[in-house]
Amino acid sequence: MGRRFLIYSLSVFPWPFIPLFWPKVSFVARGRNQMGNNNEKQPNARSRGRRRLAAIILLVFVLAGITVAYYFWHRAQIYISTDDAYVHGHIHVISSRVSATVVAVLVDDNQLIESGQLLAKLDAAPFEVAVRDAEAALELAKNEVAQMRAAVDAAEARLAQMKANLKQADLDLDRAKSLAQEGVAPQDALDRALTNREATAAAVKTAVEELRRARAALGDVPDGATHPLVLKREAELDDARLNLSYTEIFSPARGHITRKTVEVGNRIQPGQPLMMVVPLDDLWIIANYKETQLKRVSPSQPVEIEVDTYPGLKLKGRVESIMAGTGAVFSLFPPENATGNFVKVVQRIPVKIVLEESANPSRVLRVGMSVIPTIDTTVNQATPSSGNRE
Structure with a gap:
């Protein structure tokens, strides 16, 4: 213990300052050696020497304190730091797109999963029935369109037949008129030919109307595949198949399962x-700096990041962007300073910091961790502060 104390004493003793007051110390030592003889003769000289030595030591400590204070003040102006900073990342909320009963949950909390991995299964039976129903409805629609096409063809054939009958009726009427004028045919033959011609003309009008209605029902389409009824049934089938595919829930990204609230049998x-997927390979820092600290801060400046969870760990990053407004402006209840008494409060502006290196695998960063970023404002000072990435 004595040896350690001696080494410690020698290490902390202010050796650089000894030359400043060494003559005074020698004087005091000589005074002590001659204390018995000169104690009564030189009391004032010893007192003045002690006061001078104390003043020199005090001056040295004051200068040292001023130097240290200036160093830390100057460093605080160059290296901007805050402890109001946290790790952020993408948080994917997993939810269902259909109403169904859960039949299987294939993951658990904090499990690492890959992108596209199956997370849960829903009861697919009702959706399979809906798909079969939509398929049947599509076939019925195709048959109905085919019947409409057949009706149009039949109406066209009937109209052609009626036009031929009308032409024959015109010929019969002309012949009957000629025979009646020559006195060969009786008058009733002419009357029958005239009646037949009028009936045939009416039948032609009826056939034309039937063809118009048949074509209106079929629509102005080149084929049955593009008929609106068929297209509607096809869309319903696609929707049913899409809902069936939603009975299997997949992960949108690689990450860890968090806040799983779904269980088998839940409706x-x-x-x-249902759960959240949090990737830990794409994280960034949101640091809420005081507005008075951002005078020299600009995008692309280097940042040193200390993590509270891992003392001694220092990560490198850079300023990516500065938010376009203070955090209070975008809060749920923005402050209203137009009424009542006003108390000025220094506002904080979020600064996004991206990591340029990943932490050691044994020291994983997680969303929400507290960090202390320090921005080196001596770099790229000529670039004005901006909310946009440069």
Whole structure:
């Protein structure tokens, strides 16, 4: 213990300042050696020497304190730091698009999953029935369109027949008129030919109307595949198949399962949160700096990041962007300073910092962790502060 104390004493002793007051110390030492003889003769000289030595030591400590204070003040002006900073990342909320019953949950909390991995299965039976029903409706629609096409063809054939009958009726009427004028045919033959011609003309009008209605029902389409009824049934079938595909829920990204709230047998609704997927390979820092600190801050400046969870760990990053407004402006209840008493409060502006290196695999960063970023404002000072990435 004595040896350690001696080494410690020698290490902390202010050796650089000894030359400043060494003559005074020698004087005091000589005074102590001659204390017995000169104690009564030189009391004032010893007192003045002690006061001078104390003043020199005090001056040295004051200068050292001023130097240290200036160093830290100057460093605080160049290296901007805050402890109001947290790790952020993408958070994918997994929800269902259909209303169904959960039949299988294939993941658990904090499990690492890959992109596209199956997370849960819903009861697909009702949706399979809907697909079969839509398929049957599509076939019925195609048959109905085919019948419409056949009706148009039949109406066209009937109209052609009626036009031929009308032409024959005109010939019969002309012949009957000629025979009646020559006195060969009786008058009733002419009357029958005239009646037949009028009946045939009426039949032609009826056939034309039937063809018009048949064509209106079929629509002005080149074939049955583009008929609106068929297209509607095809869309319903696609929707049924799409809903069937929603009975299997897949992960949109690689990450860890968090806040899983779904269990087998739960009846879930569209949009209901089931779990969250949090990727840990794409993280960034949101640091809320005081507005008075951002005078020299600009995008692309280097940042040193300390993580509270891992003392001693320092990561490198850079300023990516500065938010276009303070955090209070975008809060749920923005402050209203137009009424009542006003107390000025220094506002904080979020600064986005991206990591340029990943942490050690044994020291994983997680969303929400507290960090202390320090921005080096000596770099790229000529670039004006901006909310846009440069």
